[in-house]
Amino acid sequence: MEPIEQVVAMPRIGDKAPEFKAVTTQGEINFPNDYKDKWIILFSHPADFTPVCTSEFMTFAKMEPEFTALNCQLVGLSIDGLYSHIAWLRTIQEKIEFKGMKNIEVKFPLIEDISMEVAKKYGMIQPGESSTKAVRAVFFIDPKGMIRAIIYYPLSMGRNFDELKRALIAMQTADTFGIATPADWRPGDDVIVPTAGSCGVAKERMENKDDITCSDWFFCTKPLPLEKVKTK
Ligand code: BEZ
Numbered sequence: 572m573e574p575i576e577q578v579v580a581m582p583r584i585g586d587k588a589p590e591f592k593a594v595t596t597q598g599e600i601n602f603p604n605d606y607k608d609k610w611i612i613l614f615s616h617p618a619d620f621t622p623v624c625t626s627e628f629m630t631f632a633k634m635e636p637e638f639t640a641l642n643c644q645l646v647g648l649s650i651d652g653l654y655s656h657i658a659w660l661r662t663i664q665e666k667i668e669f670k671g672m673k674n675i676e677v678k679f680p681l682i683e684d685i686s687m688e689v690a691k692k693y694g695m696i697q698p699g700e701s702s703t704k705a706v707r708a709v710f711f712i713d714p715k716g717m718i719r720a721i722i723y724y725p726l727s728m729g730r731n732f733d734e735l736k737r738a739l740i741a742m743q744t745a746d747t748f749g750i751a752t753p754a755d756w757r758p759g760d761d762v763i764v765p766t767a768g769s770c771g772v773a774k775e776r777m778e779n780k781d782d783i784t785c786s787d788w789f790f791c792t793k794p795l796p797l798e799k800v801k802t803k
Contacts, residue, residue: 581694759797
């Protein structure tokens with residue numbers, strides 16, 4: 572008889588971020604409660620001492636001050652032990668050069684997850700890809716501890732960190748201004764005004780009043796100048 576595969580419910584957008592306690596390279600953490608009132612990017616990587624992961628950690632570590640300025644805590648995870656994590660981060664700092672970066676110190680916590688407890692809780696193990704390594708998952712968690720966005724990448728593909736920063740800024744901007752952001756939005760571009768919820772508002776919108784421009788009642792944009800958007 573085939574073994575019965577355990578089905579693990581994966582957290583979804585709009586769910587409360589599953590809680591856990593873990594050992595990390597920066598001491599023990601109580602997740603997400605230690606990061607109250609902050610955004611969190613929780614991300615997994617397949618393994619320590621692998622090249623794609625190394626390039627990702629160097630990039631994230633270099634950009635960490637930019638995420639801190641956006642009130643965002645970075646937290647990494649892989650199914651490796653603490654001593655492997657420490658040895659890998661030391662090697663990165665001492666030996667690895669990538670795209671002009673060198674002597675890079677990773678200061679954000681990296682979770683040890685030998686038991687796969689956290690990886691399973693967050694659906695980071697995708698058996699079709701690997702049953703022993705976490706895929707490259709990225710969870711954006713807001714200051715209320717809610718999951719706001721999830722991005723998954725396969726083992727072979729390094730993440731685009733400009734996109735992760737853009738996604739964070741887009742969500743923060745949507746929350747601050749009650750707008751949505753269109754395709755390929757960048758800070759300074761026009762934003763989407765929420766669709767009219769009544770015939771009266773739809774009619775008003777078509778009068779193209781104030782700074783709102785509508786191609787049709789449901790497709791309205793307005794400027795949101797760069798200086799009003801928090802980007803750093
Ligand atoms: C890497 O990070 O280089 C990597 C990890 C697992 C599979 C393939 C590549």
